[in-house]
Amino acid sequence: MAREKKVEKYDVVIIGGGPAGLTAGIYAGRARLNTLVLEQSLVGGLATNTADIENYPGFPDGISGHDLADLFYKQAKKFGVNFKLTNAKSVDLTGETKVIETFRSRIEAKSVIIANGSKPRLTGAENENDYIGKGITFCATCDAAANTDKEVLVVGSGDAAIEEGMFLTKFASKVYVSIIHDEGIMDCNEVSKNAALANPKMEFLHNTMVERFEGGEELEKVILKNTKTNELIPMDLDSCFLFIGYIPNTDIYKGSVKMTDRGYVLTNANMETNIPGVFACGDVRETMLRQVATAVGDAAMAGVMAEKYIAEGEIFEDQIMNGNGVVYCYDVTNELQRDFLTKFTDIENRYPNFKYHKVDTFKSQGLMHRLGVKSCPAAVIIQNGEVVEIVDECCGAGKIESRLDECKC
Numbered sequence: 001m002a003r004e005k006k007v008e009k010y011d012v013v014i015i016g017g018g019p020a021g022l023t024a025g026i027y028a029g030r031a032r033l034n035t036l037v038l039e040q041s042l043v044g045g046l047a048t049n050t051a052d053i054e055n056y057p058g059f060p061d062g063i064s065g066h067d068l069a070d071l072f073y074k075q076a077k078k079f080g081v082n083f084k085l086t087n088a089k090s091v092d093l094t095g096e097t098k099v100i101e102t103f104r105s106r107i108e109a110k111s112v113i114i115a116n117g118s119k120p121r122l123t124g125a126e127n128e129n130d131y132i133g134k135g136i137t138f139c140a141t142c143d144a145a146a147n148t149d150k151e152v153l154v155v156g157s158g159d160a161a162i163e164e165g166m167f168l169t170k171f172a173s174k175v176y177v178s179i180i181h182d183e184g185i186m187d188c189n190e191v192s193k194n195a196a197l198a199n200p201k202m203e204f205l206h207n208t209m210v211e212r213f214e215g216g217e218e219l220e221k222v223i224l225k226n227t228k229t230n231e232l233i234p235m236d237l238d239s240c241f242l243f244i245g246y247i248p249n250t251d252i253y254k255g256s257v258k259m260t261d262r263g264y265v266l267t268n269a270n271m272e273t274n275i276p277g278v279f280a281c282g283d284v285r286e287t288m289l290r291q292v293a294t295a296v297g298d299a300a301m302a303g304v305m306a307e308k309y310i311a312e313g314e315i316f317e318d319q320i321m322n323g324n325g326v327v328y329c330y331d332v333t334n335e336l337q338r339d340f341l342t343k344f345t346d347i348e349n350r351y352p353n354f355k356y357h358k359v360d361t362f363k364s365q366g367l368m369h370r371l372g373v374k375s376c377p378a379a380v381i382i383q384n385g386e387v388v389e390i391v392d393e394c395c396g397a398g399k400i401e402s403r404l405d406e407c408k409c
Helices: 018-031 045-049 067-079 159-168 190-197 290-322 337-349 366-370 397-404
Strands: 006-015 033-039 082-084 090-092 098-101 105-114 118-120 151-155 176-178 200-207 208-215 218-225 230-238 241-243 246-248 278-280 324-328 357-361 378-383 386-392
Touching: 006 018, 006 090, 006 098, 006 290, 018 033, 018 045, 018 067, 018 105, 018 290, 033 105, 045 067, 067 082, 082 151, 105 290, 151 159, 159 176, 159 190, 159 241, 176 208, 190 200, 218 241, 241 246, 290 366, 324 337, 324 366, 337 357, 378 397, 386 397
Parallel strands: 006 033, 006 105, 033 082, 105 278, 151 176, 151 241, 176 200, 324 357
Antiparallel strands: 090 098, 098 105, 118 246, 208 218, 218 230, 324 378, 378 386
């Protein structure tokens, strides 16, 4: 007989415990929301694989990814954030109550923040997993300075591989580039290609792929294989940078959350997805730059917006939809809509049997959308807890008063 799952309820559930998920947790926890972070493997995410992060503000001497993630974790715990090391197996995000299924629990939340991140595409070569973070890296911006005057290998020929390879030449003495295509063929744009070919520090190894990684505690050698002759090419190197793409961890959201063709979640500037109450932040988003600093910025916004979404939900249920009322939705930056506030106060005095609410949509359109309003200005008339009419383009008081005269309140 199937074991009945335990039901747990939270205000906010954050799926993913990397820098983005931890930061969103800090903001939600500090707002005194009952918050849970779900992480399937290691709290800290991909950042923990970086030995030395030198471009995160506040650490002039650098800090290891593991130590930085530990500080994030401790700060989240300080604000009462809960953690579960388990995998989210499925989600249902469409209703007012969001549902996340794990192996043992059914978790219900008012809001969900997607922070699963992405994982670098690997080569599949022998011993690869043994040297991730020990010579195999995925971020030139993070690790270039550590390879000053050293010889490194870049794998890949897309825009990221070639542009990051050129960046590495500012530090490394030699940058080899392993390209699976025939000579002269690269996946990057022509401008980057020509610039790279003209760079004396770069050497291109066409028709090659990684066969094997070798070394002791750290990576020491990469064995390339010529795809046409099967010749093995041993290379003594200090680091290997893999730029063959990333795979977003978004499989469980397919069919509900809007994504790009590559599987990255689409959001607006407020980290809102196409589903009300569902936000996304960090590497899981469609974005140009993926860094700890950008993940933290995304997550700060996501945490604040999740708190606002929950607060607006409580206002909507407890105040706006309770009894009879009139809601004026307006944009404070619009002079005409702002001037109508005086007329709205006159209506309030003439029809005292209604409760009146003013909703400024400039910073947040959450309440407006909950009321079914498509654009401002609009007045929403509520009778017995139900919307009976939406008066669009309502900057003339006559339409509202005419409708209120018809209501028997």
